[in-house]
Structures are given as C-alpha cells and as structure tokens.
Amino acid sequence: MxxxxxxxxxxxxxxxxxxxxxxxxxxISWFPGHMMAGLREMGDQMRTVDLVVETRDARIPLSSINRQFEQVIGSKRRLVVYNKADLAPVAIQEVVRQEMAKRNQQVLFTNTNINKSVNKILDVAKAIALSDAVKYPQLVVMVVGMPNVGKSSLINALRRTGINKGKAANTGAKPGVTRALSGRIRVLEAPAVYLVDTPGVMIPHxxxxxxxxxxxxxxxxxxxxxxxxxxxxxxxxxxxxxxxxxxxxxxxxxxxxxxxxxxxxxxxxxxxxxxxxxxxxxxxxxxxxxxxxxxDDLDADSVEAYFQRSTELPLSKHQKAKARREAQRQRALVRAQSRNLV
Ligand SMILES: Nc1nc2c(ncn2[C@@H]2O[C@H](COP(=O)(O)OP(=O)(O)OP(=O)(O)O)[C@@H](O)[C@H]2O)c(=O)[nH]1
Ligand SMILES: [Mg+2]
Structure with missing residues (x-):
C-alpha cells in the first residue's frame, strides 16, 4: 500500500x-390533519375488519412501529408485515422474527416486486377465510402503518397476484401519498378477500x-x-x-x-x-x-428498551375535534371515489 x-x-x-x-x-412534530383523521377513521371502521396487516419497514424494524395503532387495532387479529425486505440484510429476519414472537406478533417479510413474497399475506388471509366460511363470507383486511412503508404498493401487488388486476392505490417515493382510507379493494375472488388502504400515520411528537x-x-x-x-x-x-x-x-x-x-x-x-x-x-x-x-440496533436489550419506552403522546382536545371533522369530510369523499374499485 x-x-x-x-x-x-x-x-x-x-x-x-x-x-x-x-x-x-x-x-419533530409532523402530524398533518389527514393522519389524525385517518387514525380516527381506522378506529371507526375497525369493527368491520377481520384482519389488520400492520406494515413496517424492514430497514427500521423498530422505528417503523407506531404504537398509536395499538389503541386502534385493540384485540383484532393482526399480521405484522416487514416490507422492503429486499433493502435490508437477510440476517435480520430471523432476529426480528424471534423478538416479535416474544411479543406474540406473527411476522412476514415481503418485497412488493416479488409475487411469491406478497402471496404469503394472501395465504394467511385465505386460511382465515376458509376456517369459517359462515363467519367470513368476505374477509376484510385493513392495511395500516407509518408513512412510506409500502402499504399501497402491497395492496397493488396483492391485487396483481390475487386477481390479475392493475393498480388500485396510488403510490410514491415520498411519505404522505395516501391521504384517506380507501374503499374496499378486491384482491381475491374465492374466498372473497378485500383490502382497505389507509394513510400512513406518523407518531405525533x-x-x-x-x-x-x-x-x-x-x-x-x-x-x-x-x-x-x-x-x-x-x-x-x-x-x-x-x-x-x-x-x-x-x-x-x-x-x-x-x-x-x-x-x-x-x-x-x-x-x-x-x-x-x-x-x-x-x-x-x-x-x-x-x-x-x-x-435500528436489534440486540435483545435495545429491542426491550424500545418496547419499554413509550413514544406515544395523547392527542389534545382540539386535535381530536379537528380529526373528527376531517374524518367526516373524507368519509363522504372516499365513499364517492371508491365505489368503482370493488
Ligand atoms: N425496494 C422496495 N421498494 C418498495 C417496496 N414496497 C414499496 N416500495 C416503494 O416505497 C415507496 C412508498 O410506497 P407506497 O406504497 O406509496 O407507501 P405507503 O405506505 O402507501 O405510503 P403513504 O401512502 O405515504 O403512507 C414507493 O416508492 C414504492 O415503490 C418494496 O418491497 N421494496
Ligand atoms: Mg399509500
């Protein structure tokens, strides 16, 4: 040398x-009105949902968790999907899988560009639908997550592999593309599975x-x-x-x-x-x-510290009222827009 x-x-x-x-x-405080409204609307619609796909980013397995979803999802059945797996080291998958299993979370890793990869989500949805055809004449899956993790891309990919149909949800390289909940988007005929897209929600503060x-x-x-x-x-x-x-x-x-x-x-x-x-x-x-x-650091101590720390702050009264008004406005808008997607 x-x-x-x-x-x-x-x-x-x-x-x-x-x-x-x-x-x-x-x-940092980046929590626009559409996120507040979206969160509220997710809560309102949750009783009609059979499965929540909580989407996270495989490059930031902890930082892409938004614990505000806990209140919204409640005890609803949940599948955690770590998307953009192609951009993260393969070795983290087993670590994350084990850490989340300790917290009773079933985890999948996906890349929306690979059909086989996203099909794992359909397999889970199908299994639930077929487990009780009377209870689930149609299975409704809500896809939630932080901005830009690839929720809308997942929905498009599932529609592509499930029923061979084109894009139903807008996607983009910058966070904040989806501004409101979508209507029900069909992704499988038999059993009937529908997906609901939602706006990415950031932690308020x-x-x-x-x-x-x-x-x-x-x-x-x-x-x-x-x-x-x-x-x-x-x-x-x-x-x-x-x-x-x-x-x-x-x-x-x-x-x-x-x-x-x-x-x-x-x-x-x-x-x-x-x-x-x-x-x-x-x-x-x-x-x-x-x-x-x-x-993210993924050693057991860092993961534990993450889950111990609460980053969630309650919304103010004013923020809640604003969210309610915004949700009403968007509900009307989305109902009108989404009819032709089902
Ligand atoms: N490499 C890679 N890129 C992806 C993947 N999934 C989505 N993307 C890209 O990530 C960006 C964000 O995707 P979206 O589907 O719009 O993300 P979103 O979660 O719906 O975002 P918001 O609507 O803003 O909350 C887009 O540029 C996608 O092309 C993936 O599995 N791998
Ligand atoms: Mg989106």
Missing amino acids: STHDAVQMSLKSCLRLARTSFEHEKS IPDPIAAIKDNIADEAVLADYLLFRLNRFEGVDYCSALGIDGPTDDIGEFLQKLGKKIGALRQGGELDVDKATQYFLRAFRAGRFGQLCL
Whole structure:
C-alpha cells in the first residue's frame, strides 16, 4: 500500500468516527390533519375488519412501529408485515422474527416486486377465510402503518397476484401519498378477500429524534444529515464509490456540495442546488444503492428498551375535534371515489 493510500485510509477511519452522536435542535412534530383523521377513521371502521396487516419497514424494524395503532387495532387479529425486505440484510429476519414472537406478533417479510413474497399475506388471509366460511363470507383486511412503508404498493401487488388486476392505490417515493382510507379493494375472488388502504400515520411528537428520524419524516435536510451520520458508522459501506464522489465526510454541507457537483445539480446562474442533491441522496438510499442496511440496533436489550419506552403522546382536545371533522369530510369523499374499485 502506498503512503498516500495509507493516509487516505486512516483519514477515512477518523472521518467515519467524527460524530459519535446525532444532534438535532428540537423534537419533530409532523402530524398533518389527514393522519389524525385517518387514525380516527381506522378506529371507526375497525369493527368491520377481520384482519389488520400492520406494515413496517424492514430497514427500521423498530422505528417503523407506531404504537398509536395499538389503541386502534385493540384485540383484532393482526399480521405484522416487514416490507422492503429486499433493502435490508437477510440476517435480520430471523432476529426480528424471534423478538416479535416474544411479543406474540406473527411476522412476514415481503418485497412488493416479488409475487411469491406478497402471496404469503394472501395465504394467511385465505386460511382465515376458509376456517369459517359462515363467519367470513368476505374477509376484510385493513392495511395500516407509518408513512412510506409500502402499504399501497402491497395492496397493488396483492391485487396483481390475487386477481390479475392493475393498480388500485396510488403510490410514491415520498411519505404522505395516501391521504384517506380507501374503499374496499378486491384482491381475491374465492374466498372473497378485500383490502382497505389507509394513510400512513406518523407518531405525533417524537421526543427523541435519534430514535425516530429514519425514513419517514418530512424534513429531508435532517434526514439526509442523519443518513450521512449513519452511513459513516457502518463498516464496509462505501457510499462514496456508489455515488462516484471522493472521500467520505461527516459534514453534510460539504457532502452535498460534492454530490451536487458530481450530478450537476445546479440552479440558474451555476449555484449549487442543495435540495436537488439532498433528494438524489435520499433516493439513492431508498433504492438500495448503498447495499442492504438496517438502521435500528436489534440486540435483545435495545429491542426491550424500545418496547419499554413509550413514544406515544395523547392527542389534545382540539386535535381530536379537528380529526373528527376531517374524518367526516373524507368519509363522504372516499365513499364517492371508491365505489368503482370493488
Ligand atoms: N425496494 C422496495 N421498494 C418498495 C417496496 N414496497 C414499496 N416500495 C416503494 O416505497 C415507496 C412508498 O410506497 P407506497 O406504497 O406509496 O407507501 P405507503 O405506505 O402507501 O405510503 P403513504 O401512502 O405515504 O403512507 C414507493 O416508492 C414504492 O415503490 C418494496 O418491497 N421494496
Ligand atoms: Mg399509500
């Protein structure tokens, strides 16, 4: 190894350790009206639901849990689906499966691009429907989860494999695409299985941004900074080569400058377009260009600590009233829109 390479390597390891914690000024509060309304509406419709598919993100097995769903789901039968499994290391699956089994949660891992993978959900739904044809003349499955975990993509995939029909739910790379509950979307003829899509619901106040800034928040600048911080701490992740830039850095400003130059993200007049570079970086991560990563610590103590900590704060009276009004408005809207999907 040349002296130059040795210096580069040692610089690289110093830089990787430059930040040992992630600082963020304030707690994050991103809980738009449609989420409140959606949560309320889910509760209202729950008595007509036979199975809840609680969708989470395999790259953040803990941080994609929203414990507000506990109140809504209650004792209803639940299947936990860790989606985007193609973007997470395969080795985490068994760990997560065991940790969730300790908490009585049945878990599946899915990738919405693979039919065989999503069919596992249909198998569970089918088994329930066939177990009591009188009780379940049609099985209604509600898909819930945090924003952007892939709920709508799952529904489309199930419709594709179940009845060979096209997209029924809108999907998108950014969180917050689905704004209201859908009508019942048919995904299987015999036994009859229907799915209900729901808007992603965020935790109303996140007291600990380190624990919660993962792939679901709206503030892209913070998310990009957090991502850089985490990527620097992963051994063996070479985001520089993946992006075609030289040398790692722990400074998000410097990093975005480099990336912006590389991809030609320029505003009129030649000034660097930081937002464009930020979005490019996040898209690359979401597309799995830095390899299969898991951003949560999954040793037994961390998992236990997660479940001990309550991140859930009750909604204020004002928020509840607002949610009620919004739910009424959206119910009328969705009823009108969804008739032709069943
Ligand atoms: N790699 C990968 N990407 C996925 C998978 N499932 C969904 N996606 C992508 O994730 C993004 C979000 O998908 P959506 O289905 O819109 O997510 P959602 O949970 O409905 O989001 P909201 O409606 O905003 O709550 C889209 O860009 C999808 O293409 C998956 O299994 N693997
Ligand atoms: Mg959606």
